[in-house]
Amino acid sequence: MNIEFGPEFESFRQEVAAFLDTAPTPDIREAGRKTTSVFAPFDQAVAWQKILHARGWAAPAWPKQYGGTGWSVEQRYIFAEECRKRELPPLLPNGLQMVGPMLIDLGTEDQKRRHLPQILSGEAYWTQGYSEPNAGSDLASLQCAAVSDGDDYIINGSKIWTTLAHRANRMFMLVRTDKTGKKQEGITFLLLERTDYPGMDIRPIIGLDGIPEQCEVFFDNVRVPKSGRVGAENDGWSVAKHLLKHERGGSAASPALLHNIARIRAAAAATPSPFGGSLSDDPVFQRDLGELEADILSYRHFEQLAISGHPMLRDAAYPSMNKTMNSELSQRVSIMMTRVSGIETVPLQLEALNVGSNVAPLGDDFDLIAMPYYLNTRATSIYAGTNEVQRDLIARTVLAANR
Numbered sequence: 001m002n003i004e005f006g007p008e009f010e011s012f013r014q015e016v017a018a019f020l021d022t023a024p025t026p027d028i029r030e031a032g033r034k035t036t037s038v039f040a041p042f043d044q045a046v047a048w049q050k051i052l053h054a055r056g057w058a059a060p061a062w063p064k065q066y067g068g069t070g071w072s073v074e075q076r077y078i079f080a081e082e083c084r085k086r087e088l089p090p091l092l093p094n095g096l097q098m099v100g101p102m103l104i105d106l107g108t109e110d111q112k113r114r115h116l117p118q119i120l121s122g123e124a125y126w127t128q129g130y131s132e133p134n135a136g137s138d139l140a141s142l143q144c145a146a147v148s149d150g151d152d153y154i155i156n157g158s159k160i161w162t163t164l165a166h167r168a169n170r171m172f173m174l175v176r177t178d179k180t181g182k183k184q185e186g187i188t189f190l191l192l193e194r195t196d197y198p199g200m201d202i203r204p205i206i207g208l209d210g211i212p213e214q215c216e217v218f219f220d221n222v223r224v225p226k227s228g229r230v231g232a233e234n235d236g237w238s239v240a241k242h243l244l245k246h247e248r249g250g251s252a253a254s255p256a257l258l259h260n261i262a263r264i265r266a267a268a269a270a271t272p273s274p275f276g277g278s279l280s281d282d283p284v285f286q287r288d289l290g291e292l293e294a295d296i297l298s299y300r301h302f303e304q305l306a307i308s309g310h311p312m313l314r315d316a317a318y319p320s321m322n323k324t325m326n327s328e329l330s331q332r333v334s335i336m337m338t339r340v341s342g343i344e345t346v347p348l349q350l351e352a353l354n355v356g357s358n359v360a361p362l363g364d365d366f367d368l369i370a371m372p373y374y375l376n377t378r379a380t381s382i383y384a385g386t387n388e389v390q391r392d393l394i395a396r397t398v399l400a401a402n403r
């Protein structure tokens with residue numbers, strides 16, 4: 001199976017291109033060029049989502065009945081490619097790619113009605129409260145507790161690494177509702193409709209790149225309604241795992257990887273080599289970039305097979321394979337970027353990175369983002385489940401299937 005973008009898709013590509021050429025505002029475009037993480041600058045990412053939503057294009061992969069586009073796999077891929085070509089900011093993923101698809105599959109009709117429209121419009125931004133100081137890879141050991149009290153739960157405990165919690169107005173989280181028995185069997189999945197409940201304290205953590213992207217969240221007798229529970233009490237583990245499949249396997253990543261290869265190639269052509277000519281004439285550089293590009297093209301083939309409905313998509317190992325490959329390719333891309341940017345990567349230019357900043361960067365936008373992107377990308381093999389744990393899952397799934 002292969003995805004061919006034949007002439008029948010040309011008019012679709014032109015329609016998308018015409019919109020993407022005119023709809024984004026200058027600061028949305030600037031945010032795209034200054035994105036150093038899977039999370040684009042928050043305000044511009046939300047502004048861009050609102051524009052796409054008005055066009056009906058905020059959630060290409062959602063079913064049409066819930067506000068998706070009804071596009072084919074090929075159309076979705078073309079859309080992702082055209083967005084990347086123009087360096088537009090990626091939309092914030094937690095609502096559109098995680099909690100939204102999970103609710104479509106597992107939410108009650110009331111939960112879908114309440115939440116899906118606000119996820120689509122960008123009004124609601126969801127942060128993910130899974131990890132705790134002593135529950136990361138071993139997530140089922142989580143201790144943040146919810147005690148039943150009439151129509152509410154009362155939550156006590158803490159979460160950590162909660163990405164963009166300081167900007168979010170919704171949170172989905174896992175809580176312990178039973179301490180007896182097997183640890184997976186005492187977990188409940190909750191949707192919190194606010195992040196400013198009395199007793200909730202959100203404290204940003206400054207990352208390696210100097211940017212506060214993750215947070216700690218503390219709960220001191222926080223009362224939340226039980227209507228936010230997804231699935232039955234103590235059955236949250238299956239909901240959590242369902243959502244993780246969307247987190248690890250949910251989107252087309254190869255257009256962004258390939259776009260970065262094109263950026264690296266252009267920057268290398270403009271960078272003098274100490275051995276004469278430009279960096280792109282250097283045979284060692286050519287070999288390394290060629291190897292990386294070949295690996296990305298092979299990943300693109302894997303990704304296209306999967307999103308075009310290959311049976312592999314239903315394989316339990318698929319989300320882990322996708323997550324592992326994608327995250328390691330991003331890390332290799334980031335290393336290559338710092339190699340091209342060279343000495344220009346050294347200053348961390350936080351002021352110049354702000355959208356709308358009047359501080360001119362040293363070097364160009366490529367140099368500006370190379371180091372923060374490299375530093376941020378160290379975490380791709382940690383979040384959404386570490387790659388060591390994903391490899392273990394792949395081995396167990398594949399070996400069990402072939403036994």
Ligand SMILES: Cc1cc2nc3c(=O)[nH]c(=O)nc-3n(C[C@H](O)[C@H](O)[C@H](O)COP(=O)(O)OP(=O)(O)OC[C@H]3O[C@@H](n4cnc5c(N)ncnc54)[C@H](O)[C@@H]3O)c2cc1C
Pocket residue numbers: 127128129130131132133134135136137138160161162163214379382383384385386387388389392
């Ligand atoms: C940038 C970033 C963003 C994040 N965003 C979120 C978020 O929004 N919401 C959220 O809930 N969490 C988030 N996380 C948390 C993330 O999911 C955890 O960091 C991750 O699951 C690993 O857990 P840990 O940090 O406790 O490391 P540990 O689980 O303590 O692991 C430490 C090391 O031991 C290895 N290891 C552990 N167990 C095994 C095993 N069984 N076999 C082999 N090796 C093993 C790991 O691979 C790792 O190298 C984020 C983390 C980062 C870094």
